[in-house]
Amino acid sequence: MGARRILIFGGIALIAAGMFFGDIFAVFILHQNGGKTGEMLLTAAQAVANRNPASVKDAFGHIGNLLEDRGTKIDTHVHMTDAGYLCLLVALLQPYVALSRERKRLMAAMLVLGGVFLPIGIFLIHYLGLAFSPFPVIGWASVLADSAGAVMIFAILGQAWGLWKHARSVRSGPVEPELPLENSWCRRALLTGGTVLILLGFLFGAWYSAMHLYEHEAREIRILNTILDVAQSADASSPTSLAVNDYGMLQAEKALMIAAHSHVIEFGLLAILLSFIQPYVFLSDEWKARCVKLFLVGSILLPVFVLLELRMGLVAGGIADAGGLLVIVGMIGMLVGVLRYSGKLDAEAGVSQ
Amino acid sequence: MSAAGKLLIFGGVGLAALGMIYGLHYAVFAEHQRLDHMGGSLATAFVEAANRNPEGTRSAIEDYRRQKFAYVREVDVHSHWVGLAMLAIALGVVFDASGFAPRTRFWLAVALLVGALIFPLGVLLQNVQPGSLAPSAMAVSGVLLVTIALAGVAFGFARK
Numbered sequence: 001m002g003a004r005r006i007l008i009f010g011g012i013a014l015i016a017a018g019m020f021f022g023d024i025f026a027v028f029i030l031h032q033n034g035g036k037t038g039e040m041l042l043t044a045a046q047a048v049a050n051r052n053p054a055s056v057k058d059a060f061g062h063i064g065n066l067l068e069d070r071g072t073k074i075d076t077h078v079h080m081t082d083a084g085y086l087c088l089l090v091a092l093l094q095p096y097v098a099l100s101r102e103r104k105r106l107m108a109a110m111l112v113l114g115g116v117f118l119p120i121g122i123f124l125i126h127y128l129g130l131a132f133s134p135f136p137v138i139g140w141a142s143v144l145a146d147s148a149g150a151v152m153i154f155a156i157l158g159q160a161w162g163l164w165k166h167a168r169s170v171r172s173g174p175v176e177p178e179l180p181l182e183n184s185w186c187r188r189a190l191l192t193g194g195t196v197l198i199l200l201g202f203l204f205g206a207w208y209s210a211m212h213l214y215e216h217e218a219r220e221i222r223i224l225n226t227i228l229d230v231a232q233s234a235d236a237s238s239p240t241s242l243a244v245n246d247y248g249m250l251q252a253e254k255a256l257m258i259a260a261h262s263h264v265i266e267f268g269l270l271a272i273l274l275s276f277i278q279p280y281v282f283l284s285d286e287w288k289a290r291c292v293k294l295f296l297v298g299s300i301l302l303p304v305f306v307l308l309e310l311r312m313g314l315v316a317g318g319i320a321d322a323g324g325l326l327v328i329v330g331m332i333g334m335l336v337g338v339l340r341y342s343g344k345l346d347a348e349a350g351v352s353q
Numbered sequence: 354m355s356a357a358g359k360l361l362i363f364g365g366v367g368l369a370a371l372g373m374i375y376g377l378h379y380a381v382f383a384e385h386q387r388l389d390h391m392g393g394s395l396a397t398a399f400v401e402a403a404n405r406n407p408e409g410t411r412s413a414i415e416d417y418r419r420q421k422f423a424y425v426r427e428v429d430v431h432s433h434w435v436g437l438a439m440l441a442i443a444l445g446v447v448f449d450a451s452g453f454a455p456r457t458r459f460w461l462a463v464a465l466l467v468g469a470l471i472f473p474l475g476v477l478l479q480n481v482q483p484g485s486l487a488p489s490a491m492a493v494s495g496v497l498l499v500t501i502a503l504a505g506v507a508f509g510f511a512r513k
Contacts, residue, residue: 044399053403060396089439092446183450188510191447195507198440202503206496217425221418224395228402228410265436272443 003104004094004176008277009338010112011087015270016331018080018119023324025073026317033070037063038248041227045240048231069126076123081266083115083152088273090159094176097162107158114152121145180279186292187275193296194271201265201303208257216254223247256310260303267299267327274334281337291333298326354449357458361445364466365438372434372473379427387427391420423480430473437469437499444506451509461505468498 001009040063047055090111097104121144128141135143227243274295281288301323308316354362394417401409444465448458472495478488 048399048402051403051405053400056399056403057396060392060399064392085439089442092443191450192507192510195444195503195510199500199503199507202496202500206493206500213425217418217422220421221414224398224414224417228398228414232402232405232407269436269440269443272440272447276443276446 001105002094002101002176003097003108004091005280005338005341006105006108006112007087007091007094008280009335010108010115011084011091011273012277012331012335012338014084014087014112014115015081016084016328016335018077018082018084019324019328019331021073021080021119022077023321023328025077026324027321029073030070033066034248034252037066037070038244040066041247042241042244045227045231045244048228049240072122072126076119079122080115080119083111083118085266085269085273086152086156087111087115088277090156092179092273092276093159093163095178096166097159098165099158099162103158104162107155107162110151110158111155114148114155117148118145118152121148179276182279184278184285184288186285186288187278189289189292189296190271190275190278193299194268194275197268197271197299198265199268201261201263201268204264205261208261212257216250219250220247223250253310256306260307263306264299264303267295267302271296271299274331277334277338280341281334282341283333283337287333288337291330291337293330294326294333295330298323298328298330301326355455355458357455357462358445358448360459360462360466361441361448364462365441365445367438368441368466368469369435369438372431372438375434376431379431383427387420387424391417391424394420422483426476426480430477433473433476434469437473441465441469448506451506452512453505453509457505458509461502461509464498465502465506468495468500468502471495472499 040059044056044059044063047053047059087108090108094104099107121141124141124144125139128139130137130139133139133143138146223243223246227240227247230240230243274292278288281291283291302320305312305316305320305323309320394413398410398413398417401413445462448462451458451461453461471491473492475488475490475492475495478491479485482488
């Protein structure tokens with residue numbers, strides 16, 4: 001298997017795994033975590049009412065722990081999918097990387113393995129903490145994540161070195177041919193669909209920042225002031241819980257709008273990247289088209305219904321998760337195609353053994 | 354590869370380098386301090402409220418507001434620069450497949466790159482000059498340029 005196939009296969013696998021993890025996180029962890037954080041904020045407000053600063057600090061300690069739990073899982077999801085994007089992007093550059101076949105394969109394997117172990121390390125940070133660590137503030141999970149990140153940086157620097165050599169017209173071995181610019185329906189659908197998705201995400205982001213960003217920031221401060229004012233008044237219990245509930249709803253509103261914005265843009269970028277690798281997907285035209293349709297339909301469903309969760313609640317959340325599943329299924333279909341690919345393009349250039 | 358494609362790829366690599374250098378600098382020298390400060394000021398607001406110190410509470414909440422305002426924009430700048438750079442590189446590889454004349458493609462590439470540079474820069478400058486119109490105008494101009502360029506690219510791919 002040549003470097004480009006390693007990167008394409010590893011990239012798609014990383015993105016599919018990252019998205020599957022994101023789906024699991026959204027269904028089983030996200031809402032529960034938000035609920036617990038709200039409970040802790042209410043506990044802190046009650047501690048304010050009871051004039052108990054020690055309990056306030058204790059509650060904020062728990063909130064920090066819950067935020068770390070949530071944050072490391074979001075980071076796992078983001079880093080795994082982004083490492084996949086990076087692999088696909090580097091796969092495109094392989095014809096212009098002037099390194100020997102073995103070095104290119106080594107760099108590709110390092111990039112993919114780094115992309116696997118970096119998110120695993122991030123995921124473990126919350127659970128391992130500082131257990132058995134010889135360092136005062138860095139745990140073994142962070143060491144794993146940082147080492148994997150360093151391996152990825154090394155691999156990227158290797159690619160840059162290869163690009164530099166290519167720019168100076170140095171040849172170090174067989175070079176992959178540029179990917180054929182086929183004008184198939186799948187390629188055009190992915191290119192056009194991807195660009196439109198990015199455009200929609202961009203317009204939504206502009207609308208969000210113009211209409212909601214400042215309002216959300218002002219509302220957060222207003223709600224926090226209300227929580228603290230009510231907690232300090234004589235009759236605190238019920239109105240405080242209402243304000244804490246408002247705070248939770250605001251956080252959910254912000255998170256859903258940002259998730260819709262980022263996901264539609266990421267799917268758009270992914271669609272463009274996937275359009276390049278269609279020659280490597282060894283499936284019939286009919287099955288390739290099915291995979292592309294599943295991918296694009298899921299790419300629209302997920303962000304739209306993430307946004308509608310604000311109005312429709314869990315039903316919309318379920319449809320959004322189903323959209324994510326469609327994207328994953330479409331990608332796994334393409335992954336199967338890459339696995340079935342016979343190596344024709346690589347063999348022509350003598351880069352596969 | 355056409356001049357527009359090369360411009361997008363090299364401009365994208367430059368933008369990615371800028372975004373990553375900014376991100377690395379931010380992660381090493383500013384992010385943890387900012388997060389500690391932000392979390393600390395919110396906890397302080399509650400502790401001061403428990404101590405029935407309204408002045409301390411107000412001051413800590415105001416501090417929290419300022420920190421959060423800056424944090425949101427700092428993170429946005431990093432993610433948007435790198436994200437737009439990846440988009441520029443990816444589009445650069447396939448830009449010749451869009452159904453426009455080379456001159457049109459070149460100006461679309463220029464619009465995309467200039468927009469991708471000044472939109473996050475405007476957002477970052479909001480931290481330097483909070484409340485000033487100039488940084489927001491710069492960010493909005495960047496958004497408009499990127500939007501127009503993307504709409505043009507999508508149209509070009511669709512009609513090819």
